[in-house]
Amino acid sequence: MVANRSFNIGRLFIYACLAAFALFYLAPLYVMLTTSFKDIEEIRSGNLLALPQDPTLYAWIKAWSSACTGSECQGLAPFFMNSVKIVVPAVIISTVIGALNGYVLSKWRFRGSDLMFGMLLFGCFIPFQVILLPMARLLAELGLANTVTGLVLVHVIYGVAFTTLFFRNFYVSVPTELVKAAQLDGASFFQIFRHIFLPVSLPIFTVTIIWQFTQIWNDFLFGVVYSGPGTQPITVALNNLVNTSMGGKEYNVDMAAAVIAALPTLLVYIFAGKYFVRGLTAGAVKG
Amino acid sequence: MGSLLIDNVTKSFGETNILKGINIDIQDGEFLILVGPSGCGKSTLMNIIAGLEDATSGTLELAGKDVTLASPKDRDIAMVFQSYALYPTMNVARNISFGLEMRKVPKEERDRIVDEVAKLLQIDHLLDRKPSQLSGGQRQRVAMGRALARSPRVFLFDEPLSNLDAKLRVEMRTEIKKLHKRLGTTIVYVTHDQIEAMTLADRIAVMKDGIVQQLGTPDEIYNNPANMFVAGFMGSPPMNFIEVEVEDGQAIVESAGETHPLKLPCAEAIAAKGLNRVVLGIRPEMITEPKPAPEDQDWLHSMSLDFDVVEPMGADTMAIGQWNGVDIHSRLSPKAGMTAGKGTEIQVNTAKAVAFDIQTGERIC
Numbered sequence: 179m180v181a182n183r184s185f186n187i188g189r190l191f192i193y194a195c196l197a198a199f200a201l202f203y204l205a206p207l208y209v210m211l212t213t214s215f216k217d218i219e220e221i222r223s224g225n226l227l228a229l230p231q232d233p234t235l236y237a238w239i240k241a242w243s244s245a246c247t248g249s250e251c252q253g254l255a256p257f258f259m260n261s262v263k264i265v266v267p268a269v270i271i272s273t274v275i276g277a278l279n280g281y282v283l284s285k286w287r288f289r290g291s292d293l294m295f296g297m298l299l300f301g302c303f304i305p306f307q308v309i310l311l312p313m314a315r316l317l318a319e320l321g322l323a324n325t326v327t328g329l330v331l332v333h334v335i336y337g338v339a340f341t342t343l344f345f346r347n348f349y350v351s352v353p354t355e356l357v358k359a360a361q362l363d364g365a366s367f368f369q370i371f372r373h374i375f376l377p378v379s380l381p382i383f384t385v386t387i388i389w390q391f392t393q394i395w396n397d398f399l400f401g402v403v404y405s406g407p408g409t410q411p412i413t414v415a416l417n418n419l420v421n422t423s424m425g426g427k428e429y430n431v432d433m434a435a436a437v438i439a440a441l442p443t444l445l446v447y448i449f450a451g452k453y454f455v456r457g458l459t460a461g462a463v464k465g
Numbered sequence: 466m467g468s469l470l471i472d473n474v475t476k477s478f479g480e481t482n483i484l485k486g487i488n489i490d491i492q493d494g495e496f497l498i499l500v501g502p503s504g505c506g507k508s509t510l511m512n513i514i515a516g517l518e519d520a521t522s523g524t525l526e527l528a529g530k531d532v533t534l535a536s537p538k539d540r541d542i543a544m545v546f547q548s549y550a551l552y553p554t555m556n557v558a559r560n561i562s563f564g565l566e567m568r569k570v571p572k573e574e575r576d577r578i579v580d581e582v583a584k585l586l587q588i589d590h591l592l593d594r595k596p597s598q599l600s601g602g603q604r605q606r607v608a609m610g611r612a613l614a615r616s617p618r619v620f621l622f623d624e625p626l627s628n629l630d631a632k633l634r635v636e637m638r639t640e641i642k643k644l645h646k647r648l649g650t651t652i653v654y655v656t657h658d659q660i661e662a663m664t665l666a667d668r669i670a671v672m673k674d675g676i677v678q679q680l681g682t683p684d685e686i687y688n689n690p691a692n693m694f695v696a697g698f699m700g701s702p703p704m705n706f707i708e709v710e711v712e713d714g715q716a717i718v719e720s721a722g723e724t725h726p727l728k729l730p731c732a733e734a735i736a737a738k739g740l741n742r743v744v745l746g747i748r749p750e751m752i753t754e755p756k757p758a759p760e761d762q763d764w765l766h767s768m769s770l771d772f773d774v775v776e777p778m779g780a781d782t783m784a785i786g787q788w789n790g791v792d793i794h795s796r797l798s799p800k801a802g803m804t805a806g807k808g809t810e811i812q813v814n815t816a817k818a819v820a821f822d823i824q825t826g827e828r829i830c
Contacts, residue, residue, distance in 0.1 A: 355550035358517050363564035363611075364538035373563070377554035 214434035237430035247418040257415035268333035269390045276341020284349040301339030324406025333394045348382040384453045392443045467618035467651035468493040474523035485675040494649045500662040501672035543612035544621040549604045551596035558592040561610045582610045602633045622654040693826035702794040709745045718788045721769045731830025744821040752795035755812040764816035769808045
């Protein structure tokens with residue numbers, strides 16, 4: 179009985195802690211959402227934590243289509259589209275290259291392939307700031323400065339280190355004898371990849387795509403450095419929107435804009451989060 | 466059709482020599498078994514035959530054509546792997562037909578072959594299943610089906626039965642032998658199980674340290690081993706090795722406190738070499754309870770032996786005693802009703818006893 183009671187108290191304590199932390203982390207989201215539905219009068223006079231008395235979509239509409247980001251006042255919509263134009267190709271290209279790299283580095287070893295993998299791994303640890311200037315120079319030489327293509331290139335190069343690591347570590351757990359059997363069956367390099375490796379790769383593709391999507395969507399530094407006036411991603415636009423003040427600060431618009439900017443990654447985690455965790459642990463369980 | 470000539474093939478990884486000049490001439494339709502302990506190079510040799518690894522030097526001829534540098538798919542060789550290596554996302558039918566698909570065999574033809582092979586191996590009710598839904602024995606059959614489907618010139622089996630339980634292993638062993646009888650295709654088969662080697666092979670190549678120690682029929686390997694390694698590797702329990710003095714062509718053994726001279730079939734050869742100490746090799750089945758052996762009358766010796774351990778195995782009883790302070794195994798009939806104890810009367814038949822050089826381990830006679 180005694181043991182049972184202390185067990186219950188322990189449980190209670192754990193759940194209390196979890197609830198407290200959850201509240202603590204969710205509080206900002208709550209404030210952002212409630213504030214975004216209030217009008218500016220209510221924000222000035224009311225309580226920060228109160229629910230909106232008279233919910234309005236004014237701030238959301240303004241943030242999306244007419245808020246000023248610097249000298250232009252078109253809202254976030256065009257920048258949202260810029261981000262999509264950068265993220266989609268960058269994620270696809272870096273994931274495909276990573277999958278092929280991982281396939282080669284795990285199953286088609288060659289002299290120096292381990293060294294090559296080590297060097298690619300090193301790429302994961304290079305801070306963004308270090309490559310800012312050389313990359314700016316390279317983009318200028320290529321004529322890609324301030325373009326969406328340039329930003330895609332930067333994100334692909336930076337992402338390949340991570341995607342290669344993911345795929346290589348996943349494919350290492352696929353038995354090499356499958357490759358040998360397929361070779362004897364007459365399958366070529368790409369046929370083996372397509373028929374044997376691609377069908378088992380769903381978990382690692384999920385992990386890699388989610389990872390790359392969040393990384394690139396949330397990127398600010400590359401976005402602010404390598405974009406021009408018409409090619410800024412949403413993170414940069416959000417910054418400009420918040421820093422542009424005409425008259426009083428419109429907190430409700432700022433909050434709505436921040437939620438819009440964060441929404442895609444939020445949705446990805448809500449809908450694909452469990453696959454992300456499953457994919458990360460898939461290799462570990464299968465061994 | 467499917468003859469295979471391995472001519473002086475070597476393989477090195479950096480400074481390490483895995484294969485040191487392998488020469489094996491495999492006849493069309495022959496069942497050759499490569500046997501040896503782990504690390505002897507037998508799997509490497511297999512991979513070289515398959516084309517999955519390149520030989521460092523030497524040549525490989527398949528059906529009279531040099532294929533040393535040919536890629537695996539151009540060799541017309543199929544392989545059954547130890548882990549089966551079934552494609553996990555494909556069902557059984559597709560696993561079997563994948564090789565045909567890659568070789569652009571038309572669909573109807575593929576279906577016909579899959580059907581035929583599945584019937585032959587009795588897996589026709591499993592065609593829609595994934596490998597993960599099969600038992601070990603069924604996977605084994607599918608792996609063989611995949612190899613059969615292409616009707617290659619040569620089959621390679623890389624320890625195909627080592628992942629099966631004992632009963633299934635014996636069953637599949639018989640199946641493989643039947644299959645070979647029926648198809649008559651050349652088979653090269655790697656194993657470290659000497660019973661598999663003895664039961665299946667037309668010829669056995671015993672390997673150690675990257676060298677073929679002996680190449681011969683199971684009978685030759687068993688009864689005329691080239692050296693102590695081969696003699697000790699084949700047979701279970703292995704051949705007894707006892708260091709003995711040789712006097713007047715007779716080996717002197719001490720058993721249960723008495724010394725006995727044992728007549729050797731090769732006294733002249735030992736004398737010719739001027740040796741007075743050799744390693745006597747004698748199989749456990751040559752040390753038995755007293756029983757008539759008319760054809761070996763001259764080679765029979767009676768003595769008493771102290772049995773430390775007696776292991777009844779059903780068909781036989783293994784009993785362990787000591788000669789010259791070394792454990793020796795004997796194979797008795799259970800009818801003799803032997804028990805552990807001192808001074809048991811036994812019979813030793815030296816008609817097939819062999820002698821090895823103590824220094825080199827090479828067979829003297």
